[in-house]
Amino acid sequence: MKTTASQKIKIGLFAFTGLVVLVLAVFLLGSKKSLFNSTFNVYGRFKNVNGLRVGNNVRFAGINVGVVDAITIVTDSSVRVDLTLNNNVKKFVKTDSKMSISSDGLMGEKLMVVAPGGADGAQEVQNGAQLATVNPMDVDKIISKLTGIADNAGTLIQNLSDITGKVNSGKGSLGRLLNNDKMANDLDATVKQAKTTMANVHTTTSTLNEDLTAAQHNFLLKGYFNKKKKAKKAKQDSIAKAKNDQKDQKAQQDSTKKAKKQGKD
Numbered sequence: 001m002k003t004t005a006s007q008k009i010k011i012g013l014f015a016f017t018g019l020v021v022l023v024l025a026v027f028l029l030g031s032k033k034s035l036f037n038s039t040f041n042v043y044g045r046f047k048n049v050n051g052l053r054v055g056n057n058v059r060f061a062g063i064n065v066g067v068v069d070a071i072t073i074v075t076d077s078s079v080r081v082d083l084t085l086n087n088n089v090k091k092f093v094k095t096d097s098k099m100s101i102s103s104d105g106l107m108g109e110k111l112m113v114v115a116p117g118g119a120d121g122a123q124e125v126q127n128g129a130q131l132a133t134v135n136p137m138d139v140d141k142i143i144s145k146l147t148g149i150a151d152n153a154g155t156l157i158q159n160l161s162d163i164t165g166k167v168n169s170g171k172g173s174l175g176r177l178l179n180n181d182k183m184a185n186d187l188d189a190t191v192k193q194a195k196t197t198m199a200n201v202h203t204t205t206s207t208l209n210e211d212l213t214a215a216q217h218n219f220l221l222k223g224y225f226n227k228k229k230k231a232k233k234a235k236q237d238s239i240a241k242a243k244n245d246q247k248d249q250k251a252q253q254d255s256t257k258k259a260k261k262q263g264k265d
Contacts (some may be wrong), residue, residue: 019021039066039086039087040084041069041084041085042093042114043080043081043130043131044080044081044130044132045074046133046135048079048135049079049101050110052110052112053110054068056110056111058084058112059113059117065086065089066085066089067083067084068081068112078107085114090125093114093116093131094116094119096116096117096118096122096132098115098133099113099115099131099133100112100115101113
């Protein structure tokens with residue numbers, strides 16, 4: 001079967017279109033991965049790369065400026081991450097710049113962020129230089145802690161629910177007090193009785209004071225109370241006299257000691 005001219009044209013157009021698509025795809029991927037730009041390399045060391053992969057973007061000031069070129073395990077606690085950056089941002093990356101791992105949005109893929117330096121005396125970074133790094137948070141540990149807190153909260157809520165259920169069903173002293181009207185009424189009556197008793201005590205005390213005052217002015221008992229007052233006053237005078245005698249005796253002793261000391265001198 002012979003191939004017609006129209007079929008040849010169609011085959012040629014199809015092949016040309018496929019070639020154009022292939023070239024565009026290579027160009028787009030190469031542009032995204034900085035294959036056609038002048039580049040330079042830097043690296044940093046992390047304890048945990050937190051899901052970062054080769055080919056992820058590198059951002060500087062929110063702009064994609066390169067890609068993650070390699071991720072290499074150096075030791076059991078150190079991972080080296082190599083970056084390939086566009087040469088047009090080299091003048092902004094200083095020797096005190098820092099590398100950190102972030103994510104594209106809340107649940108997006110991981111990416112590397114280069115923070116600008118610029119402290120006094122900081123120089124432009126050289127090709128192949130090492131930058132300081134900021135280790136990412138350990139998400140697994142945070143989730144583990146949050147899970148533990150949630151479990152404890154669930155246990156606490158369950159315990160509170162059990163206690164509330166027992167109280168509502170009248171179990172325990174508090175449950176019986178809240179749910180038993182008789183106990184509540186008895187407690188209320190006891191409180192009222194205590195208040196009445198205290199009022200009676202105050203009244204009795206006041207009456208006794210009044211009776212005692214009246215007895216002191218009664219002519220039959222007046223002599224008795226006067227005698228008590230005199231005895232009390234005599235006791236006070238005796239105590240005061242004893243204190244004065246003690247002071248005089250001490251003063252006399254001090255004077256004697258002073259005279260002896262002067263005689264020796």
